[in-house]
Amino acid sequence: MEKYIFYILSFIIIAFAVASVSSRKMLRSVIYLLFVLCGIAGIYFLIDYNFLAAIQLTVYAGGIIVLIIFSVLLVHHIEMELEMAKVSRKILTGLLCALGLGVFLYTIYTNDFNVIENNITTSTAHIGSKLLSYDTGGFILPFEVVSVLLLAAMIGAIVIAKGRKLTDKNEEAL
Amino acid sequence: MNISLNITETIQEWLMSMMPEGVASIAAMVTVALIYLIIFAVAGLYLVLLERRVAAWFQLRIGPNRVGPLGLLQTMADALKLVSKELTGTIKADKFLYNLAPYFVIVSSLMALAVFPFTKEFQAFDINIGIFFLIAISSIGVIGILLGGWSSNNKFALIGAMRSGVQTISYELSVGLSLLTMIVITGSLQLSEIVEVQKQGWLILQGHVPAIIAFMVYMIAGTAETNRAPFDMVEAESELGAGFHTEYSGMKFAYFFLAEFINMFIIAAIATTVFFGAWLSPFGITESLPWLGVFWFLGKTLILVFLMMWFRWTFPRLRVDQLLTLEWKYLLPINLINILIMAIIVWLNLTIKF
Numbered sequence: 001m002e003k004y005i006f007y008i009l010s011f012i013i014i015a016f017a018v019a020s021v022s023s024r025k026m027l028r029s030v031i032y033l034l035f036v037l038c039g040i041a042g043i044y045f046l047i048d049y050n051f052l053a054a055i056q057l058t059v060y061a062g063g064i065i066v067l068i069i070f071s072v073l074l075v076h077h078i079e080m081e082l083e084m085a086k087v088s089r090k091i092l093t094g095l096l097c098a099l100g101l102g103v104f105l106y107t108i109y110t111n112d113f114n115v116i117e118n119n120i121t122t123s124t125a126h127i128g129s130k131l132l133s134y135d136t137g138g139f140i141l142p143f144e145v146v147s148v149l150l151l152a153a154m155i156g157a158i159v160i161a162k163g164r165k166l167t168d169k170n171e172e173a174l
Numbered sequence: 175m176n177i178s179l180n181i182t183e184t185i186q187e188w189l190m191s192m193m194p195e196g197v198a199s200i201a202a203m204v205t206v207a208l209i210y211l212i213i214f215a216v217a218g219l220y221l222v223l224l225e226r227r228v229a230a231w232f233q234l235r236i237g238p239n240r241v242g243p244l245g246l247l248q249t250m251a252d253a254l255k256l257v258s259k260e261l262t263g264t265i266k267a268d269k270f271l272y273n274l275a276p277y278f279v280i281v282s283s284l285m286a287l288a289v290f291p292f293t294k295e296f297q298a299f300d301i302n303i304g305i306f307f308l309i310a311i312s313s314i315g316v317i318g319i320l321l322g323g324w325s326s327n328n329k330f331a332l333i334g335a336m337r338s339g340v341q342t343i344s345y346e347l348s349v350g351l352s353l354l355t356m357i358v359i360t361g362s363l364q365l366s367e368i369v370e371v372q373k374q375g376w377l378i379l380q381g382h383v384p385a386i387i388a389f390m391v392y393m394i395a396g397t398a399e400t401n402r403a404p405f406d407m408v409e410a411e412s413e414l415g416a417g418f419h420t421e422y423s424g425m426k427f428a429y430f431f432l433a434e435f436i437n438m439f440i441i442a443a444i445a446t447t448v449f450f451g452a453w454l455s456p457f458g459i460t461e462s463l464p465w466l467g468v469f470w471f472l473g474k475t476l477i478l479v480f481l482m483m484w485f486r487w488t489f490p491r492l493r494v495d496q497l498l499t500l501e502w503k504y505l506l507p508i509n510l511i512n513i514l515i516m517a518i519i520v521w522l523n524l525t526i527k528f
Contacts, residue, residue: 001196027271027324034317050303054310062313062346069320070339078268078327121302124363 005046013039024081027072034065048121206298214284217439218432219249224476225435225483232487259424264327267421271325276422276429278318283436286311290443291365293453293467304365305357308444309350312399315437316342319401319408322430323418334417337494338401338408344501345405348395351509355388355516356381356448359525369452374527376451382526384516389449391505391512396441397482398497400434404489407497442478443471450474 013036020032037060044053085093134140189198189205223238223246230237238248263272286308291297301307316339323335357363359381360371371377378385398405409417419430446452451474453467460466492500519525 001199025268027268027321031271031274031321050301050307054303054306057310058306058313061317062310066313066316066320066339066343069317069324070336073320073324073332073336078325079266123302124306125361 009039009042026076030068037061051124218435221435223249228483256424256428262423264421267327268325271321275318275322276426279315279433280429282311282315283433286440291369291452292471294464300366303363305353305363319418326421328421330414331418331420334408334414345395345398348391348505352388352392355513358516358520372451378449380525384512387512391509397485400437403486404491442475445478446474
């Protein structure tokens with residue numbers, strides 16, 4: 001049963017990934033990308049890692065895709081289509097993609113994977129205590145670094161969005 | 175009297191007795207899905223009827239009372255009429271996205287419906303991240319609205335969709351944070367465990383002051399997230415026609431319409447589960463009859479739905495800037511401070527437990 005669901009999901013992911021890069025309408029490729037991300041969330045559900053699946057749905061499907069849609073809505077008209085690339089460029093991109101895929105597949109097929117039976121569902125409590133533990137195997141340092149990074153990004157966004165203060169001098173310059 | 179409502183298991187066992195295992199599990203899934211689809215359709219239709227009756231009551235009218243006894247079949251007749259209508263669309267609309275959009279809205283609200291504990295057993299999917307799953311799913315519905323507005327190739331629809339996007343993204347934050355406030359008490363995201371904790375008193379009593387603040391914030395943000403009045407900027411008739419679904423007709427319009435009412439039910443059901451003890455009866459008066467939980471759950475949910483309808487017919491519509499000020503300058507800071515207070519209360523064991 002799991003096997004079939006995995007194949008169905010991977011077929012969905014691959015098909016929509018190809019559709020996403022080959023579609024000439026911008027918003028359609030965004031929607032295909034959304035299906036790819038939902039498929040990945042499906043795989044997380046399949047391996048019983050519900051928390052990551054929900055994160056995938058909230059952050060990628062609910063957050064990033066909505067932001068992309070917003071920017072597309074603002075700049076893109078319904079009749080516009082992306083232009084076709086030159087043939088030489090297409091060939092070059094194809095070759096590079098084939099090379100990347102080759103390296104990827106070679107690594108996967110030569111690596112010895114340890115198959116372990118895992119029936120434990122990761123709980124949020126477990127994730128939380130690991131994230132805040134400073135013993136061996138704890139993730140407190142990356143957690144703090146990411147927090148500082150996010151704070152910096154937030155402050156930066158506010159500063160950029162606020163722009164320069166409107167004073168009398170600005171009026172004169174205009 | 176003992177009615178088993180453990181639908182997934184009961185159905186699976188029943189099907190197992192007459193067919194091989196693999197087929198049975200797929201058949202069970204399909205059956206459960208069909209049951210939820212029927213609940214979805216019936217609940218949606220009767221919520222529309224309830225809304226119309228409540229509206230009529232508030233405006234001193236009688237409301238629909240001709241079709242069937244007491245007008246109970248009115249919305250069924252409306253649905254049949256909508257099915258028979260022609261599906262129109264604008265020229266140069268992006269047909270693929272235009273047809274896809276209603277399904278986004280309806281699938282996301284259907285998925286949310288699956289996790290509610292109607293009774294101890296009547297729950298299709300007791301996922302261990304319950305509340306978080308609900309928040310994750312509800313953030314996808316807005317994509318359908320954005321797509322529908324854009325692909326209609328209509329300026330009013332596009333403006334409506336953009337407003338909806340802004341509104342949903344902002345208020346999602348408050349919904350999430352106010353639910354998180356309650357998670358501080360329960361210590362678990364799983365809906366069945368949240369109900370278990372409430373056997374010592376509903377969470378709105380356990381958490382007293384911050385819980386009541388969280389409930390108020392949740393109801394305001396929840397009303398905004400379903401795009402209902404007084405937050406119905408999305409389909410403000412006087413400005414935008416019908417907003418993002420101006421160009422939709424027939425069944426596709428009905429999908430948007432049904433999804434809106436089901437979303438209202440979902441918001442009320444989350445509030446019931448998290449604040450009012452889901453299927454638990456007050457003071458445990460029907461503890462010996464577990465199947466009565468459905469009655470309590472639906473009763474509490476419908477009271478909250480009525481509260482949201484009351485909002486709709488009482489308050490005038492907000493302007494966009496007022497809407498955003500309310501969220502970012504009032505609700506969000508209140509929410510953040512409220513979480514802190516709740517954390518301190520739980521830390522010092524100041525919660526009320528019976």
